[in-house]
Amino acid sequence: MKFSSLVLQGVLLSILSFHFQVLQAQPPKPETVYRLIYQAKPNEWYQQQAKLWEAEVKRNPQNPQAWRNYYFATRYAWPSERTHEAFKAKNEKMEQIIQGMEKAIPGTYEYYYIKYYHYAPYKKAKIEWLEKAYQLQPENPETYYSFLTHYAVTSQTNKFKTFAKKLYESKDIAPALLWYNYNALISCAPNSILFTNGDNDTYPVWILQQAKNIRPDVLVLNINLIRGYPEYLKELLATQNINIDPEQFSRKNLQTFLNGLIQKILEKSPKTKIYMGLTLNPAVFKNFEDKLYLVGLCYQYSEEDIDNLAILKKTITRKLMLDYLRVHWYDENYLANQVVDQINLNYAVIFMRLADHLALSGQKDEANYWQNFALYLAKKADDKNLIKFIESKNK
Template sequence: MKKYLFFLFMTVSVTVLAQPPVERNSAVTNSAEPSVLKETEEVTVPQTATIQTGNEFYKLYQQANSSPEQKNPTVQQQRRMNDFVELNRQEDANGFDYNLSVFMAGNYDLSKKDFLEKAKVLQPKNQYVLLQSVGVSYILNDQTTLITDLKELAKQNVWNTDDFSYAKDVLASIPSNGILITHGIHDSYPIIHLQRIEKYRNDVRVIPMHLLQSSEFRKQLSNEDLSIPETNQVNTQYLKEFCTSNQEAPIYLSLTIPSAYFTDMEQRLYPVGLTFRYSPAVFQNSELNTRLWTGMNKGVIVKYKSQTGKQLSANYLPVLLNLYMYYKAENNGRLANEIKNSIRQIGENIGNTNLMKELGVNE
C-alpha cells in the first residue's frame, strides 16, 4: 500500500508539490515576488562594469540556487559568478556589491566571512546580507547574531503567517530529537525562527541542504556522529548517500525538497506528517499520522492568507493519502470522508479540479 501511495503522490507532485522559491524576496528591489531566472535562461555579462553589475549577480546567484537536483552551482554558473565578482571589484573594491558578491560566490565558504561582514556594515538591513548572515550564524551557532537577523527579516515581512503556520506543522511532525533535512533558505529559516525565537521544538536538529556547501557545517555534523558524504556536490545522490549512511538515525525529509531527490529512495520513504521518514525497515506510520493530523493547525489548507499558503497546502497530500487508505481499510467512513474533504479543499487551493481522481480518491 505504501508503494502505491507514493506512486500516486509522485505522479501529481510535479504540478502540486510546493517547492520553495529560493529567493522569494528580492534584496535589490525589495519587491514581494522578484523575477527568478529559470535554469535555461542566460545572463549576459556586461562588457564594462556598470551600476547594474550587482543586480545581475544576484539574478545569477538565484539561478544557481534554483536547480531541482543540486544545491551547488554548476561549473559554468560558478565561472560566471566569479566573473561578476571581478566586475564588481573593478567597479568598487571597497563597495557593497563587491564584498557581498565575494562571499555569496563562495557558497558559504566561511574563510570569506569578513567580506560579508563588510557588506553588512555598509547595508545592515539588506535582505541578501541578512539571509547570508543567518546561514553563517547558524553554522557557527552564533545565537545573538542569528536571533537579531531573524527578527529583522521578520520585521521586513520576508515570510508571512502562512510560512510560519506551515513551518510549525513541519516541526510538529518530527519526534523528539529527530533530524529534519530541509532544502533552502525559504523553507529552512521560518523553521529556525520558530526554534530560536519562539522556543518551539529546539530538540529537532535542522539540516538545511544549502548550508551543506560549507565545509565547516559538514565538519560540525561529522562531529555529531553523522556520516557525511565525501563529495562536495550537494545533489540528489548526496542526499541518498547521506540517508543510507545514517539509516539508524531518525531522519525526516521536508516535503519542500524537490521531488527529484526522492525518486531513487521511494522504497524507504514513509509519509509522516509534513515529512518523509527515511527507514530501511517497514515503518508503521498510519496510527502516528492519525495523532499528528489531530494536532496540526492545518492553517494553510482552510485559513490561508496568501498564494504561498495555497501552494504549501499541497504538501499535506502524502499524509492525507496515507490516512484515507488507512481509514478505508478500517471501514471508518466518517474519518475517511473528513480526509476527502481536506483533499478536495487542497484541489481547490491549487486549481486542480481533477486532483481527487488523480489520487485515486472516490468523490
C-alpha cells in the same frame, strides 16, 4: 503505505512547476527579480529577464539595482542544455557580472552583498564583504540569511541566535512559511533528526527554534550544508552524542552520501528517529525510498515496517495547525503567495493519503472532507494535473 506507493509523488514535490506564457501584444520589460524565498518564476522568464537586464546595465552601468537583477536572473536561469560545459559557462557569466559591478558600482551594498552571496558556496567569500554590505544597509534583512548560514557552519552559536532573532523580528519570512515549518517540526518525534533542503524549509525552522524556542530538540540537517561542511556536520551530531567521522563516506554523490550518513547515525544511535522533509527532491530518496513512511509533513526512515497511517492520522487531526491554509492574511498580490501555495501542495499529499485510508475503513464523510481540502489547495496553486487527479477520485 511506503514512499514508493504514493501516486502523488511525481505530481506534488516539484515546487517550481509553472506554466510560462509570453504576452505577444507588447514587448517584454525588465522586472524585479526576487529571491526564491519570495517568488519563483518559470525558467524562460529568468532567461528573458537576464537578457533584458544585461541591456539595461549597458545603458545605465551606474544603476545598482539593474546589476542586482541582472545577476539574480542569470543565477536562476537554467541553461537550455544541462551539461557540465553549460553550467560552467553560466558560472563564468555570473563572475563576469561581479567583475562588471566592481568597475561600475564599487563600494555599494549590491556589490558587496552579491560578491559574498556568489562566492560563499565555493568557500571563497570573505565575511568582510558581507559585513560591509550590512554596514551600508543594517535594516535590510537580506544579509541576515547569509549571516545565519555563516554562523551556522562556523558554529558561532551566540551570533547564530542573534541573527535568527533579527530575521524573525524583521518579519521578512511569510507567516505561512513559518506555519508550514512549524508543522514540519511538530511532525517529528522528540530528539529526532530532520533533513531539510533549501531556503524555505531551513531558515524558517532555524528562527522558530532560535527565536521562539519551538522544538529545539529536533536536530535540523540541511543536506547541502552538511555535505559541503563536514566539520559542521560532525559538530551538530555531537550535540546529540552521535560521534562520527564524515570523511568515512563519499560526499561526491548526494544519494550515496545521505544513505551512508543515515546508516552511520543508526549504527551509533539506533533509537534516533530520522525524518526527511517533503520539500526534498525525490531523487535524494532513490537509494532508500522503500524505507520511508509518510507520517506528516515528513517521511520517517525505518528499517522495519511501522503503522504510519495511524501516526499520520494522529498528526493531521491532533497536532498540525491548519486554519491558516484557508486564508491569505494579505492581499492576493502579496509577493510570497505563489511560493506559499506551491509548498502547501505538500499538504495535499498527506490529506489524500489520509482520505484513502478513511475511505477504506468506511469513514466516507471524513474521507470527503480531507479530499476536498486537498482539492482546495490544488485550486489555490492552480495545479491543473493535481486538480484532475483529485476530481477523478470522485468518479
